[in-house]
Amino acid sequence: MATTTRDRIVEAAVSMTAETGWSGVTMGALARRVGVSRQTVHNEVGTKHGLAEAMIAHELDRFLGVVSGAFDTHPDDLVAAIRGASRGVLELAPDNPLLHAVVSATHGADTELLPLLTTHAESLLAVAKEVVRDRVAPYRIDLDAEHLDAAIDMVVRLVLSHVMQPSAAPARTADDIAWIAARVLR
Numbered sequence: 572m573a574t575t576t577r578d579r580i581v582e583a584a585v586s587m588t589a590e591t592g593w594s595g596v597t598m599g600a601l602a603r604r605v606g607v608s609r610q611t612v613h614n615e616v617g618t619k620h621g622l623a624e625a626m627i628a629h630e631l632d633r634f635l636g637v638v639s640g641a642f643d644t645h646p647d648d649l650v651a652a653i654r655g656a657s658r659g660v661l662e663l664a665p666d667n668p669l670l671h672a673v674v675s676a677t678h679g680a681d682t683e684l685l686p687l688l689t690t691h692a693e694s695l696l697a698v699a700k701e702v703v704r705d706r707v708a709p710y711r712i713d714l715d716a717e718h719l720d721a722a723i724d725m726v727v728r729l730v731l732s733h734v735m736q737p738s739a740a741p742a743r744t745a746d747d748i749a750w751i752a753a754r755v756l757r
Contacts (some may be wrong), residue, residue, distance in 0.1 A: 577615040581629045593623070597696035604656050618624050629752045630669050631695060634660050642706040649710040650753045652690035656703075664681055664734040665749055699727050722755045 583604045587596045598619065602609045614621040641655030664670055703723050712719060726748065733744050 576607060576611065577625070578606070578629075580612055580615050581622070581685075582626050583694045584616075584626050585630070585669045586706070588626070596622070598622075626669055627695065630667060633667075633699060634663060635699065637663055638699075638702060639706065641666075646709070647709065647711065649660065650749050650754060652710075653707070653726060654745045654749035657733075658741050660730055661733055661737065661741035661744055665737075670734070674693045696731075699731075701722060703727055714756065725755070726752055 580601060584596055584601055587601065587604065596619070598612045601622075602612045605612070612622075615728050616625050616733065629669055637659035638656040641659050642652045644655055645652035700720075700723055704720070707723060709720070714722065729751070733748075738744065739747070
């Protein structure tokens with residue numbers, strides 16, 4: 572449940588994007604939906620681009636919470652943690668309204684949000700990899716830092732690829748990702 576004005580604005584923007592597309596989200600309409608002034612919306616998120624970034628960050632936090640939960644559940648088994656994190660993310664993705672709106676937009680003209688998830692996603696990838704790197708650190712892994720970074724990058728990108736274009740059920744894909752990770756990490 573949203574607790575701050577910023578959270579309420581971001582969550583309303585996600586809902587509006589899912590309902591009408593990103594082009595239908597205006598600062599005025601968003602202010603009316605949340606019950607605040609346009610100035611308040613601008614004070615909280617800045618420009619429309621800033622709003623888009625806030626929406627992506629908000630949803631990324633939800634996904635990374637699932638990742639952290641999987642690592643907490645498997646503190647002694649890195650492969651099981653990766654399987655659980657992958658499965659959790661892949662199960663959350665189909666019901667995510669913002670992700671659905673962005674991916675659906677690729678078939679129409681409303682593609683302004685897509686670069687935040689693809690070509691301009693350096694910060695999204697960096698945050699995801701940093702969270703995974705921090706969660707992997709307590710495990711005993713016989714890899715040097717360079718190869719561990721490559722393995723983390725591979726797992727994060729593989730999961731994100733399946734988020735954007737699933738090829739099997741989440742459980743099956745998570746098993747496949749865990750199988751690959753086991754070969755690299757053990």
